Each structure stands twice: as C-alpha cells, then as structure tokens.
Amino acid sequence: MRISPTIDMSSYALKTLINLMLAQAQECVWQKAAMDQLRDGTIARLAIKIANFYDAAYELASNSSIQNVFPRHWLTHMQIKALHFNAAAHYRKSCECISKNKYGEEIARLQLANGYVKRAFDMLRSFFSNNSPGISNAVINDLKSLQQIIQTNLARAVKDNDVIYLEQIPSPSALPPIQQFEMVQPVAPPDVADPVSLMLNNERRSDALPHPVIGLPLFQKLVPFAVHQAASVYVDRKERIIKEDIIGRLDELTEVFDSTLQSLNLSATLFASADDQKKGLPELLLQQAADIRNEGGSKVLYEAWQNVQLSCSKNADILEDAFNALDDEHELDEELRQKFGERWNRPSSQALTEQLVAQGQKHRMTLLSAQKADDIVRKKLDKWAKIIDVLMLSDEELERSVPNDDGEEQDGSGGKRQALVKRLKELVMVMQEHRKIRKVIKDQAKRTSNADDISPALLKKAAELTAKSPVIKIDPAQFEDLFVEQLRKYDSFLMKVDEEDEKQGQLLREMADTHRNYLASRPDGSMSSRREKALQNLNQAYAMYKEVKINLAEGAKVKRFLEKKVRIMTSGSNFFLILLSF
Secondary structure: OOOOOOHHHOHHHHHHHHHHHHHHHHHHHHHHHHHOOOOHHHHHHHHHHHHHHHHHHHHHHOOHHHOOOOOHHHHHHHHHHHHHHHHHHHHHHHHHHHHOOOHHHHHHHHHHHHHHHHHHHHHHHHHHHOOOOOOOHHHHHHHHHHHHHHHHHHHHHHHHHHHHHOOOOOOHHHOOOOOOOOOOOOOOOHHHHOHHHHHOOOOOOEOOEOOOOOOOOOOOOOOOHHHHHHHHHHHHHHHHHHHHHHHHHHHHHHHHHHHHHHHOOHHHHHHHOOOOOOOOOOHHHHHHHHHHHHHOHHHHHHHHHHHHHHHHHHHHHHHHHHHHHHHHHHHHHHHHHHHHHHHOOOOOHHHHOHHHHHHHHHHHHHHHHHHHHHHHHHHHHHHHHHHHHHOOOOHHHHHHHOOOOOOOOOOOHHHHHHHHHHHHHHHHHHHHHHHHHHHHHHHHHHHHHHOOOOHHHHHHHHHHHOOOOOOOOOOHHHHHHHHHHHHHHHHHHHHHHHHHHHHHHHHHHHHHHHHHHHHHHOOOOOHHHHHHHHHHHHHHHHHHHHHHHHHHHHHHHHHHHHHHHHHHHHHHHHHHHHHHHO
C-alpha cells in the first residue's frame, strides 16, 4: 500500500479476523466429527483448539490500538465461545475417562467444564444488564444444552463414584492438558500471496492506462452448467475405473491367492520343511515355544477364560438385581394405585420404566451372545490345549517329541520332495514380487487420476459446440466421445491388471500341481510324513494360542464395558424404587 493502512487494516485487526475465521472453520470440522461420532478424545482435541483460536482472537481484538474497531458484542461473543469450547473439550475428555476407568478424573473434568459454563452465563448476564444487543440466540441455546448435559453427567458421576468406585478427585492443576488437533490453516489466495503476477497480467491494456489492468474480465471464467455436469460424469466414470476395475480387481486377485494358500495349507507345509537338514527344529518354532513358555501356556488361557466367566456371571447378577428392582417398583405402584384410586394420578410404572426395561433386555441379549462366543473360545482351547502345552517343553524335550526321519527314504524320494518344496517356495516368492508390482500399479493409477483434469478439454469442446451461436443448448451427452478419448489413458493400467490375472492363474495352477505331487511323494505313515504333520500341528497350535488369547482379551473388554452399562441401568431402576417410596 502506498499509504499507511487504516486501523481496520492494521496487523492486530487482521490477525483478529484470521483467528476468528480459523475458530469458525475448526468449529465446522468439530461439528462434522461430532456428527460422525468419532472418538471422544479426538473431539476434545478439536474443541480445545477452537477455544484457543477464540481466545487469541479476543486478546488481539482487545488491544488498545484497535479498541474501537470491533463492537462490544463481538468481543463478548469471542469470550463466550472460548468458554463454551473449553467446557465442551473437558466434557468430551470426561467421556473418554469413562472408557479408561478414570472415574476421579472424569468428575474433575466435569467440574471444570461446569465452571467454564457458569463463567459464560455470568458474562451473558452482565452483558444483557447493560442493554447491549447482539449475542445470537443460537449461541445461548447451545450453551444451555451443554450445561444441562454436563450437570446431568456430573451428578451421575459423583453418585457412581461415591457408591461404587470411591476414587480420589484430582485438582484441576493436576489434570494433564488436553492435546490439540489443528485442522485448519490460514492460506492466502494466490492472487493475494503473489500480487505481482496479477499486476503483470497483460491480457488487457489501454492506451489511456500505462499499467496492466489488475484481474481478469468479469465473468470470463463462467462456463455453461452442462460443462459442470459433464465434468461430474467424467469424474464418476474415472473413479469407478480406478476403484472397481483396477484397485478392486487387484485386491480380489490377492484375496484369491491368500485363500488358495490357506486351502492348500501351504504355509504350514513350508514351515515344516524349513529345516533342510532334517535335524534340530526350525528356529521359528523354537522362538514360538519360548514365547509360550514365557506367557504360561494353556494354564494362563484357562485362567483368563475363568475370569471372563466370573465377570459374565457378575454382570448377570447385577442385571437380575435391576430387573428385580423394577418388578418391586411395579408391584408397589399397583398396590398404591389400588389403595388410593384416582388420587394416585402418576403415570403407570410400565410407562415410566419402559426404556429401562428395553435397555435391560438389550443387555441380556448381549450377555447371551457373549456367553455363546465364550463357549466357542473354550472349544478351541480344549481342542488345542494339549498341543499348546507341548510347546511348554524345553528345547531338548520338544525336539525329542518331534519324529526324526534321519536315515529314512532310501528310495530317493526325499530328494524329490525337497525339489518340490523348493519349487513351492519359489512360486510363493514370485507371488510376493507380484504383490509389490500390484501396489505400484495402484499408486500409479491413483496419481494419474489425481492429475487428470478434463476441464480444459471440456471448455474447448464447449467452445466448438457454441461457435456458431452462443445460445445453443449444451447437453452432457454431447461430450461422450471426449469421455471415451480421455479415459483411454487408463487402458494401460487395465491391461496390466489383465496380465496380473493371467499370471496368477498360471502360478496357482502350477502351485496346485506341485503341491499335489509333493503330497503323492510322501509315503503314507512314513517318518518324514509324521514329522511334517507334527511340525504343522505345533505351528497351528501357536497360531491358535495367539487367537484364543486375543479372543479372551476382547471378551474381557466387552464384559467391562457391559458392566458399566448394566450398573447405570441398575442405578436408574433403584432411583425409581426410592422415588416411589417417598
């Protein structure tokens, strides 16, 4: 600028607007995250950054050099929004505390959130007492809704902690700060960030003007609506080719290979054949055995299963107590209704507790489903426990437990089997290389798609269609030939997908034939066959050990979550019974 900027264009004023707009943009992201029901911790991190943006905007707007630029209700609005989102952040963080069993911290954060809301309402009362209009009703209503939610959860949390958890409530200064997620940035338009390029635009000159005209002619970039429709149609077709015909088909080919590998039990075969000298045990098996010995084997799994059952039984008892309390409430309500007649004009017990009963039935079905899942896990454990415990043996004992085919196969079949196993390994390695090739194809196709802009070609085609008359109506169907021509750039990728399909078919056929010959080369009941089977069983036992362990951990997690839900429902049923007794 050739003169000093006015106050409203000063650094403080502009930075105020930047932070205010960043706060509003981050708030849009926060609203989308809340609608999509993302994790409470994520929403809390988004909210605390919104509060910081509003705080920064208020601090800048309060600077003495621009004190008359922004109306007073703007400043109050920034303060209230900052308090609002500080409260929202701590409320969402308290919800995350519930999932982590931090009941004391939950109460502390709810109390902190409640304090922020109270400060916001005190500020509103002071604002309206001075007859200063301008605060939106939507902002006030949002604050009231948040206050109601916080107070309801705070009352529930305090009651649960006093009756059940008895955790110490930390002071606000002892709470860990909420980490921030910044999802917006102040990005200036290119014409503002690089004004020199705009000022040197030579498209329009005038003899009367010694310098180029800044900017393009008005409406120069406007295009017919049909062109926008055509661009949308092209993008849809392009994305369908990328997602379905290229990426989708390549992923499907990989799934077919993996399922074939599993159906042939080829992983176990290669594992069992890893010790080429047929002496000692594979290093991987020894590592697996050491892992199971360190963790305790099937005994630990049985103990974990018992703990899950105890938790399930505990949940069932708590749920039964809740239903008993609801039954007692219903009987007492009927008794008082018969005693007082029309004077007993409160809603019926069934109407009041309908929602609680529905929740209880839902929890009961969840418990039944969990018990069925536990039974399936127990069957897996019973089936594999003995083999898992074999892996608990020392390395020497484990080696003696596995058959040794040393000195067998004088007919020369051992060499043939080794050659077949070697070929199977080669085929698997070839397939692994094709996995890398497929990833490259997918990445190249995505990059081509991202750089594919059909707009210039559409505009050129539209200019040709309207060359004779600018009022000619354009239809997206008139661009069909252009679509076909532009989509040809993806033909090379489609050809590569076809080649991958053909190559994999050849590999799978050879793999099946080789595996069939390998199985035929093993004498039934031979020591080599028995050794391979034993190694396969040990490998599968380790995999089943890990699977059952994960199943039990997930089961315990579900039971803990369900226990919280059931206790909340029990609190509700006892509340109705106590209320009725008064």
